Amino acid sequence: MESVQNIRLFSVRVLTPADAEAYRSVRLRALLEQPPAFGSLPEAEPNLCETAAKLAESDERCFFGAFQGEQLIGIIRLSRYSASNEKHRAYLAGLYVLPPFRYHGCGRALVRKALSRAANTPGIRRVNLTVVTQQETAIHLYQSFGFRIYGTEQETFSRDGQFYDEHLMTLECNSVYDYDA
Ligand SMILES: CC(C)(COP(=O)(O)OP(=O)(O)OC[C@H]1O[C@@H](n2cnc3c(N)ncnc32)[C@H](O)[C@@H]1OP(=O)(O)O)[C@@H](O)C(=O)NCCC(=O)NCCS
Numbered sequence: 001m002e003s004v005q006n007i008r009l010f011s012v013r014v015l016t017p018a019d020a021e022a023y024r025s026v027r028l029r030a031l032l033e034q035p036p037a038f039g040s041l042p043e044a045e046p047n048l049c050e051t052a053a054k055l056a057e058s059d060e061r062c063f064f065g066a067f068q069g070e071q072l073i074g075i076i077r078l079s080r081y082s083a084s085n086e087k088h089r090a091y092l093a094g095l096y097v098l099p100p101f102r103y104h105g106c107g108r109a110l111v112r113k114a115l116s117r118a119a120n121t122p123g124i125r126r127v128n129l130t131v132v133t134q135q136e137t138a139i140h141l142y143q144s145f146g147f148r149i150y151g152t153e154q155e156t157f158s159r160d161g162q163f164y165d166e167h168l169m170t171l172e173c174n175s176v177y178d179y180d181a
Contacts, residue, residue, distance in 0.1 A: 010073060010106055012113045015063040020052035022072040023065065027051075030075070030096035035134050036164055037096065039157030064113050066097070066106045073101040076110040078117055080124065090118050092129040095138060107141055115145060119173050126173060130156070130166040139167065147171045 015023055024045070031042045046054060055063055060082050066074035074097035080090045092114055097106045118124050131138050133152065147169040155163040 010066050010068045010101075010104075010109070012064055012066045012109050014057055015055050015065045015075070016057070017052035017055045019063075019065060019072065020048055020055055023055060023063065023075060024048060024051045026072055026075050026096065026098065027094065029098065030094070033096070035132075036157075036159050037132055037135050037138070038094070039132075039164070039166075062114075062117060063094075064110055064117075066101075066110055068101065073098050074106045074110050076114050078114040078127075080121070087123055088125040090121075090124050090127050092127055102137075107138070108144075111141060111145060115171070115173075124173055127171045129169050131169060132156075133165045133167055139169075142169055142171075145171065 028042055028045060031038055031040055031045065045051075054061070057063075059080065061077065061079045063075065063077050065072050075094055076092060076096075077094045078090055078092055081087060092111070095107060095110060097110070115127065118127050127147075129142065129147070130153070131142065133139075139149075148171075149167045150170050151168040153166045153168060156166040157164055
């Protein structure tokens with residue numbers, strides 16, 4: 001796989017509806033990843049208009065993107081449960097870095113940014129996520145932030161006749177860890 005040099009010059013920011021086309025393109029690439037990193041089906045992905053609407057930041061959802069120059073090279077979503085008795089929980093989803101841009105700290109920067117947002121949002125006590133058991137880089141990355149595996153869901157989804165399990169991971173936000181460090 002070709003690797004891109006000088007990748008350290010990336011930046012991470014909140015995505016907006018204006019990023020819809022770039023986001024959707026990276027997201028569709030993520031859904032075709034082999035081995036699979038996500039159970040969502042490409043054909044079920046929202047159209048451009050719906051994607052733009054989803055990217056509008058709200059109390060319940062925020063997307064972050066990593067950019068090299070103008071190019072979107074990585075994505076992550078932080079969502080918060082909306083019910084009044086579940087608002088103390090948030091979840092990370094959709095972490096993905098385009099293959100040529102991997103192994104330069106981009107994934108770590110995206111997770112750090114999303115966790116920083118969660119830790120600085122009053123009321124959020126816990127962040128959860130699910131990760132396909134084969135995605136060892138992602139699991140290692142999450143564990144390095146303090147996430148722990150609390151269960152494994154068997155055969156969460158299938159692709160091409162093969163079934164995939166997912167780990168359930170959780171992180172308490174009340175640690176003194178400075179995610180922006
Ligand atoms: C998981 C993913 C986002 C990581 O992106 P990335 O930009 O490569 O991440 P980073 O560069 O921050 O590195 C994260 C980890 O990768 C590994 N890594 C880094 N450089 C590496 C290298 N040269 N060789 C091998 N592994 C390396 C390390 O475990 C590193 O953790 P460390 O910082 O403690 O050493 C990326 O691999 C990806 O998109 N995977 C497919 C999608 C996926 O699994 N998403 C998770 C959905 S829940």
